[in-house]
Amino acid sequence: MKALTKSIWVFHFAAASCNNCDIEILDALTPRFDLERFGILLVGSIRHADVILATGAISHKAAVRLKRLYEQAPKPCLVVAVGACACSMTMFRDSYNMAGPFDGLVPVHAYIPGCPPKPEAMIMGVVKLIKALKKG
Amino acid sequence: MAKTIFYFIVFPGFLFTALVGMLVSWIDRKVTARVQWRVGPPLLQPLYDFVKLLGKETIVPQAGAKLTFLLSPLFGLAAVTIVSTLLWLVMISPGQTFLGDLIVVIYLLAIPSIGVIIGGFASGNPLASLGASREMKMILAYELPFILAIFTPVIKAQGIIRLGDLLQYQWANSIFLNSWSGLIAFVVAIICMQAKLALVPFDIPEAETEIIAGPYIEYSGAPLALYKLTRWMMLFVVPMFLVIMFMGGIVFSGWHILWGILKYVLLLVIIILMRNTNPRLRIDQAIKFFWGPMTILAVIGVILAFLGL
Numbered sequence: 251m252k253a254l255t256k257s258i259w260v261f262h263f264a265a266a267s268c269n270n271c272d273i274e275i276l277d278a279l280t281p282r283f284d285l286e287r288f289g290i291l292l293v294g295s296i297r298h299a300d301v302i303l304a305t306g307a308i309s310h311k312a313a314v315r316l317k318r319l320y321e322q323a324p325k326p327c328l329v330v331a332v333g334a335c336a337c338s339m340t341m342f343r344d345s346y347n348m349a350g351p352f353d354g355l356v357p358v359h360a361y362i363p364g365c366p367p368k369p370e371a372m373i374m375g376v377v378k379l380i381k382a383l384k385k386g
Numbered sequence: 387m388a389k390t391i392f393y394f395i396v397f398p399g400f401l402f403t404a405l406v407g408m409l410v411s412w413i414d415r416k417v418t419a420r421v422q423w424r425v426g427p428p429l430l431q432p433l434y435d436f437v438k439l440l441g442k443e444t445i446v447p448q449a450g451a452k453l454t455f456l457l458s459p460l461f462g463l464a465a466v467t468i469v470s471t472l473l474w475l476v477m478i479s480p481g482q483t484f485l486g487d488l489i490v491v492i493y494l495l496a497i498p499s500i501g502v503i504i505g506g507f508a509s510g511n512p513l514a515s516l517g518a519s520r521e522m523k524m525i526l527a528y529e530l531p532f533i534l535a536i537f538t539p540v541i542k543a544q545g546i547i548r549l550g551d552l553l554q555y556q557w558a559n560s561i562f563l564n565s566w567s568g569l570i571a572f573v574v575a576i577i578c579m580q581a582k583l584a585l586v587p588f589d590i591p592e593a594e595t596e597i598i599a600g601p602y603i604e605y606s607g608a609p610l611a612l613y614k615l616t617r618w619m620m621l622f623v624v625p626m627f628l629v630i631m632f633m634g635g636i637v638f639s640g641w642h643i644l645w646g647i648l649k650y651v652l653l654l655v656i657i658i659l660m661r662n663t664n665p666r667l668r669i670d671q672a673i674k675f676f677w678g679p680m681t682i683l684a685v686i687g688v689i690l691a692f693l694g695l
Binding site: 253254256257281284286287289293294295297298300322324325326 | 415419422423424425426427428430431434435437438441442443444445594598599602603604605606607610
């Protein structure tokens with residue numbers, strides 16, 4: 251678990267309806283913000299992932315996929331909810347085809363609010379998560 | 387007996403190669419970061435990655451073949467360890483060589499790729515199978531020019547196939563790079579080495595943007611860590627092999643050690659720059675490239691070597 255805080259491989263799960271959070275996540279991974287200096291890498295396969303970055307309000311169809319993805323990930327695996335929809339579902343809260351916020355489906359370890367959150371906000375969220383992990 | 391085990395496990399073998407391989411892969415990532423105006427990962431980053439992967443859960447897919455899936459990372463690791471041991475023992479004392487160890491090294495250098503293929507097919511994932519079949523095509527493509535390029539120095543040295551004797555021949559006369567045939571073979575060997583290491587112009591088997599991670603897609607935890615370690619060790623061992631074959635290896639006396647390390651660093655810089663300035667080829671383009679221009683160039687090198695140039 252201690253090595254996990256130094257080398258975080260991120261898997262990007264995009265359920266967002268407007269894709270804005272996804273674009274901001276990709277922004278955060280560009281050379282401008284240089285997340286590799288903290289050991290953060292984007293991986294394509296869920297089997298390599300340490301952190302699932304999940305965005306968007308989750309519908310009944312996507313909920314099945316999210317649960318399956320979480321089960322496929324090798325543990326210890328953390329889930330970070332990125333964006334206002336992922337944290338609280340904002341205006342989609344009462345919609346008939348929504349399966350509920352992320353923390354009702356899988357355990358969520360960090361919330362990064364914002365619509366969309368800035369890359370700086372995401373980095374701060376990850377830093378806070380690492381600090382919390384180090385405390386134990 | 388104890389000495390042999392020490393050779394394999396500690397000094398020129400596993401531990402030494404693994405540590406230097408980690409260092410080299412860090413240099414690779416750091417220089418890549420500097421090329422992109424980034425800061426880059428800290429020095430111990432490969433070690434963190436490795437330890438983290440060892441601590442993760444290992445998942446065996448239901449559709450896969452369990453034993454083959456878990457064993458295939460070990461094939462490549464064992465092969466690279468043996469190659470490294472052979473190469474360093476030969477450099478330290480050229481007398482410790484046996485007939486045909488050059489051929490043994492060429493065979494062993496093909497095994498990591500074969501391990502990747504076996505693992506990819508054993509994971510029962512369509513993308514992994516696709517990656518493994520691409521890796522197989524790559525082997526078929528680059529092995530022919532690679533072997534032709536490696537045999538150019540052998541022809542120049544009147545058919546010596548002992549690594550130690552090849553080294554002593556180079557120390558007595560001049561290095562093979564110092565001739566037209568040697569130069570041509572060296573260029574071919576560098577490009578084939580890039581394909582052997584599966585780095586960017588030829589990272590077709592694990593093309594991240596098309597087939598995610600190719601053969602590695604179902605691997606997690608310790609087997610993935612072994613695959614990563616094998617790749618880092620290959621990044622150290624394969625250029626070292628070319629240094630021995632074309633540039634006279636490392637002479638273990640005084641300042642010559644530094645000069646030998648510089649030869650390796652030169653090759654590493656070429657690899658990193660090629661990796662950072664090229665887009666990925668398609669598999670058909672890569673095969674055409676290796677069977678067309680590269681093979682022709684290698685054959686020209688062989689003919690020049692026969693003519694004594």
